[in-house]
Amino acid sequence: MSYKSLEKTQLWLMLLPGVILYAIFNFGPLVGLLYMSVHEWSGIGGMTFVGLDNFRLILLDDFYRAGFLKALWQNIYFFAIIITSLLVIGTFIALMLSFKVYGRKQYQILYFLPYPLAGAAVAYLMMLIFDTNGPVNSTLLSWGWIDRPVNFMGSEDITLMMYAFFMSWYRMGFAIVMILAAIVAVRTDLVEAAFLDGAKRWQAIRHIVFPVLMPAFVVVFIIILVDTFNNADFTLLISEAQAGPNRSTDILGSYLYRSAFGAGPQDLALGYGVASVIGLLTAIIIAPVAALGAMRNIKK
Amino acid sequence: MRLLKTTLAVATAAASLATATTAMANTTVEFWTFRPQEEALWNRVNQENLIPGVTVNFNRISNDDYEARLRIALQRGGPDIFSGKVGAQWLAQFIAADAIVSMEELGVDLSNILPGALAGGQAADGQFYGVPFAVQLQSIIYNTDAFESLGLAHPTNIDEFEALLRAADAAGMEGLAVAGQAGWYLNQVFNEVIMAGLVADADQQAFVDGTKCFTDPVFVSALERVASWGPYMSANPTATNYDPMRTAVASGDALMMIDGAWSTGPASPMYEINPDFYPGFMAVPGVNGKVVAHPDGAYLANARSEKLDAVRQVLEFTTTETFGQLFLEEVTEPTAVQGEFVVENDITNAVMAALANAASIEPFIQPALNADTPNYGELIAQQMQRLLAGNATAAEAAAAVQAGLNSWGYVGAANCR
Structure with missing residues (x-):
């Protein structure tokens, strides 16, 4: 065997474990999702081939299309709050933690602490704190700032926002760690040189610091994008599958769950076929954004 | 040899029989x-x-x-x-x-x-x-100790019922605890009991037949009545789930709730909260004044x-x-x-007595209203949440229920457009 062939074989052998794992855990389920999306299946008994009927139901039926678009729009709103909080507040905290100040390590641990918690624990904590009779409402009432308890957990206007804020707090540790790691890579000699050359503070941040931080921002953006468009922990745990009140906390993850498993005797499942369609549409919506971000990082 | 064969055959037969019997028994x-x-x-x-x-x-x-x-x-x-x-x-x-x-x-x-x-x-x-x-009784369930502490008689009409709500409020209790966060509760229990009390059986039957529309003043005024009880309900009903509602009534923080009698059985968590809790049952005392018998x-x-x-x-x-x-x-x-049957349990006897006054129809389970989506149950859960949160008037909520049913051509669609 020539050296070139040997090199090629070695490369293939090294790639093989990753390819096999990817095929089993990513590609296989994706093909399964495609297969299931053209079938009607309630999860029991056999599957019936229905062609594009499931896609037609979600995209062309007035009732289901309205439900899907509402969940999609609310998901974008939910994601926008979280990613803005993580990038703005996360960068600020990471910058603060990058300075050599007393107690820096303790603060790092403190900020990272919520991240390993289970979603259910965080949801329970939120319910305790913002319950109608919880400490926040009690305090506001005792200070005379409100006449009636604020409906944090059951309002069409603010409950999804509350979930987004708590999700931001929950994921903040992850964003801080990523951004902090990037800050460490900023070359201080370049910043100092820029100042000596007459650069203003904002110019130094914009042209030297941000380009170094950008890959970390992209990673945070992609991971949070995929997370918030595929999961609906808080909605399912607090508002339950009905995503009330009046579907105001419905996002794509809860819409998919409700389609697959239903939300009670009169809010029945639409079947795994329809749920697969929602999963595929979600992937189609977020995949290009995630791929573009990833490509940008690879180019760097 | 023959004796040995016979013995073996008998033993085998006995073993088979024993195995079969054991299998049957187990x-x-x-x-x-x-x-x-x-x-x-x-x-x-x-x-x-x-x-x-x-x-x-x-x-x-x-x-x-x-x-x-x-x-x-x-x-x-x-x-x-x-x-x-x-x-x-x-x-x-x-x-x-x-x-x-x-x-x-x-x-x-x-x-x-x-x-x-x-x-x-x-x-x-x-x-x-x-x-x-x-067959489950669904009705108003109240805390008898809390009720007695108010010193009022059982309400026989809607005005007396509302006076009861006001008295509870004045005594520092929630008049009516409502688990408005739970959609299944709103459509299966809350709305059905309200309608069985406030809407005549004949009108409920007409809604199911499609000869009467949900935008009819009878239905709208029942929803208006519910909305008017807002100040005496749980502070934020759409943020209150099922168990907190039962906790409030068991502990005496709330006077009453609308629920199924399954919550008053011996295994109910209400007795863990208050072992002395003793429930009372009554219909919403409106023009119909009936309870719901829910299979x-x-x-x-x-x-x-x-x-x-x-x-x-x-x-x-x-x-x-x-x-x-x-x-x-x-x-x-x-x-x-x-x-x-011989029923020695007083609570069960009270439940069975209350069931004698059940409405003749339960729209929630009628196929005519639930054959397609959005079905009646789904629509009621959503619109009741809007009503309780103050995001819709009774007329708007009723119109949304009607429009939802019309969208799939239920039996009354032609009559109610």
């Missing part, structure tokens, strides 16, 4: 339910060997993920018998997958079941796929069970008076079986 059927209150009942059935040769293995599955787990389990065989929820739509998914067997096919006679309860296991085609087990599902047989003979035995047993009596004693809920 047929265990797996039973899944979302109703924890039935555990004592089935334990007693087993202990007293009331179904000869059959042991029922009781498995309680959380109501939250009952359907999801059931579906997954049925792929691998699943339980031999399982509790089904009420409604032809719920049954339809299992019938379509050939997962359950009809009672006619299984050979179970339902003639001993109360006619009003049969809907608990009836499919849209009129066939019966299960043995109904209970609470049925026992279903898994069509793929390998123990269908034993399953038949168990289901046949659940149609007997013996089972009805046990059900009353252990579950303390009104049984779906007909017969003469």
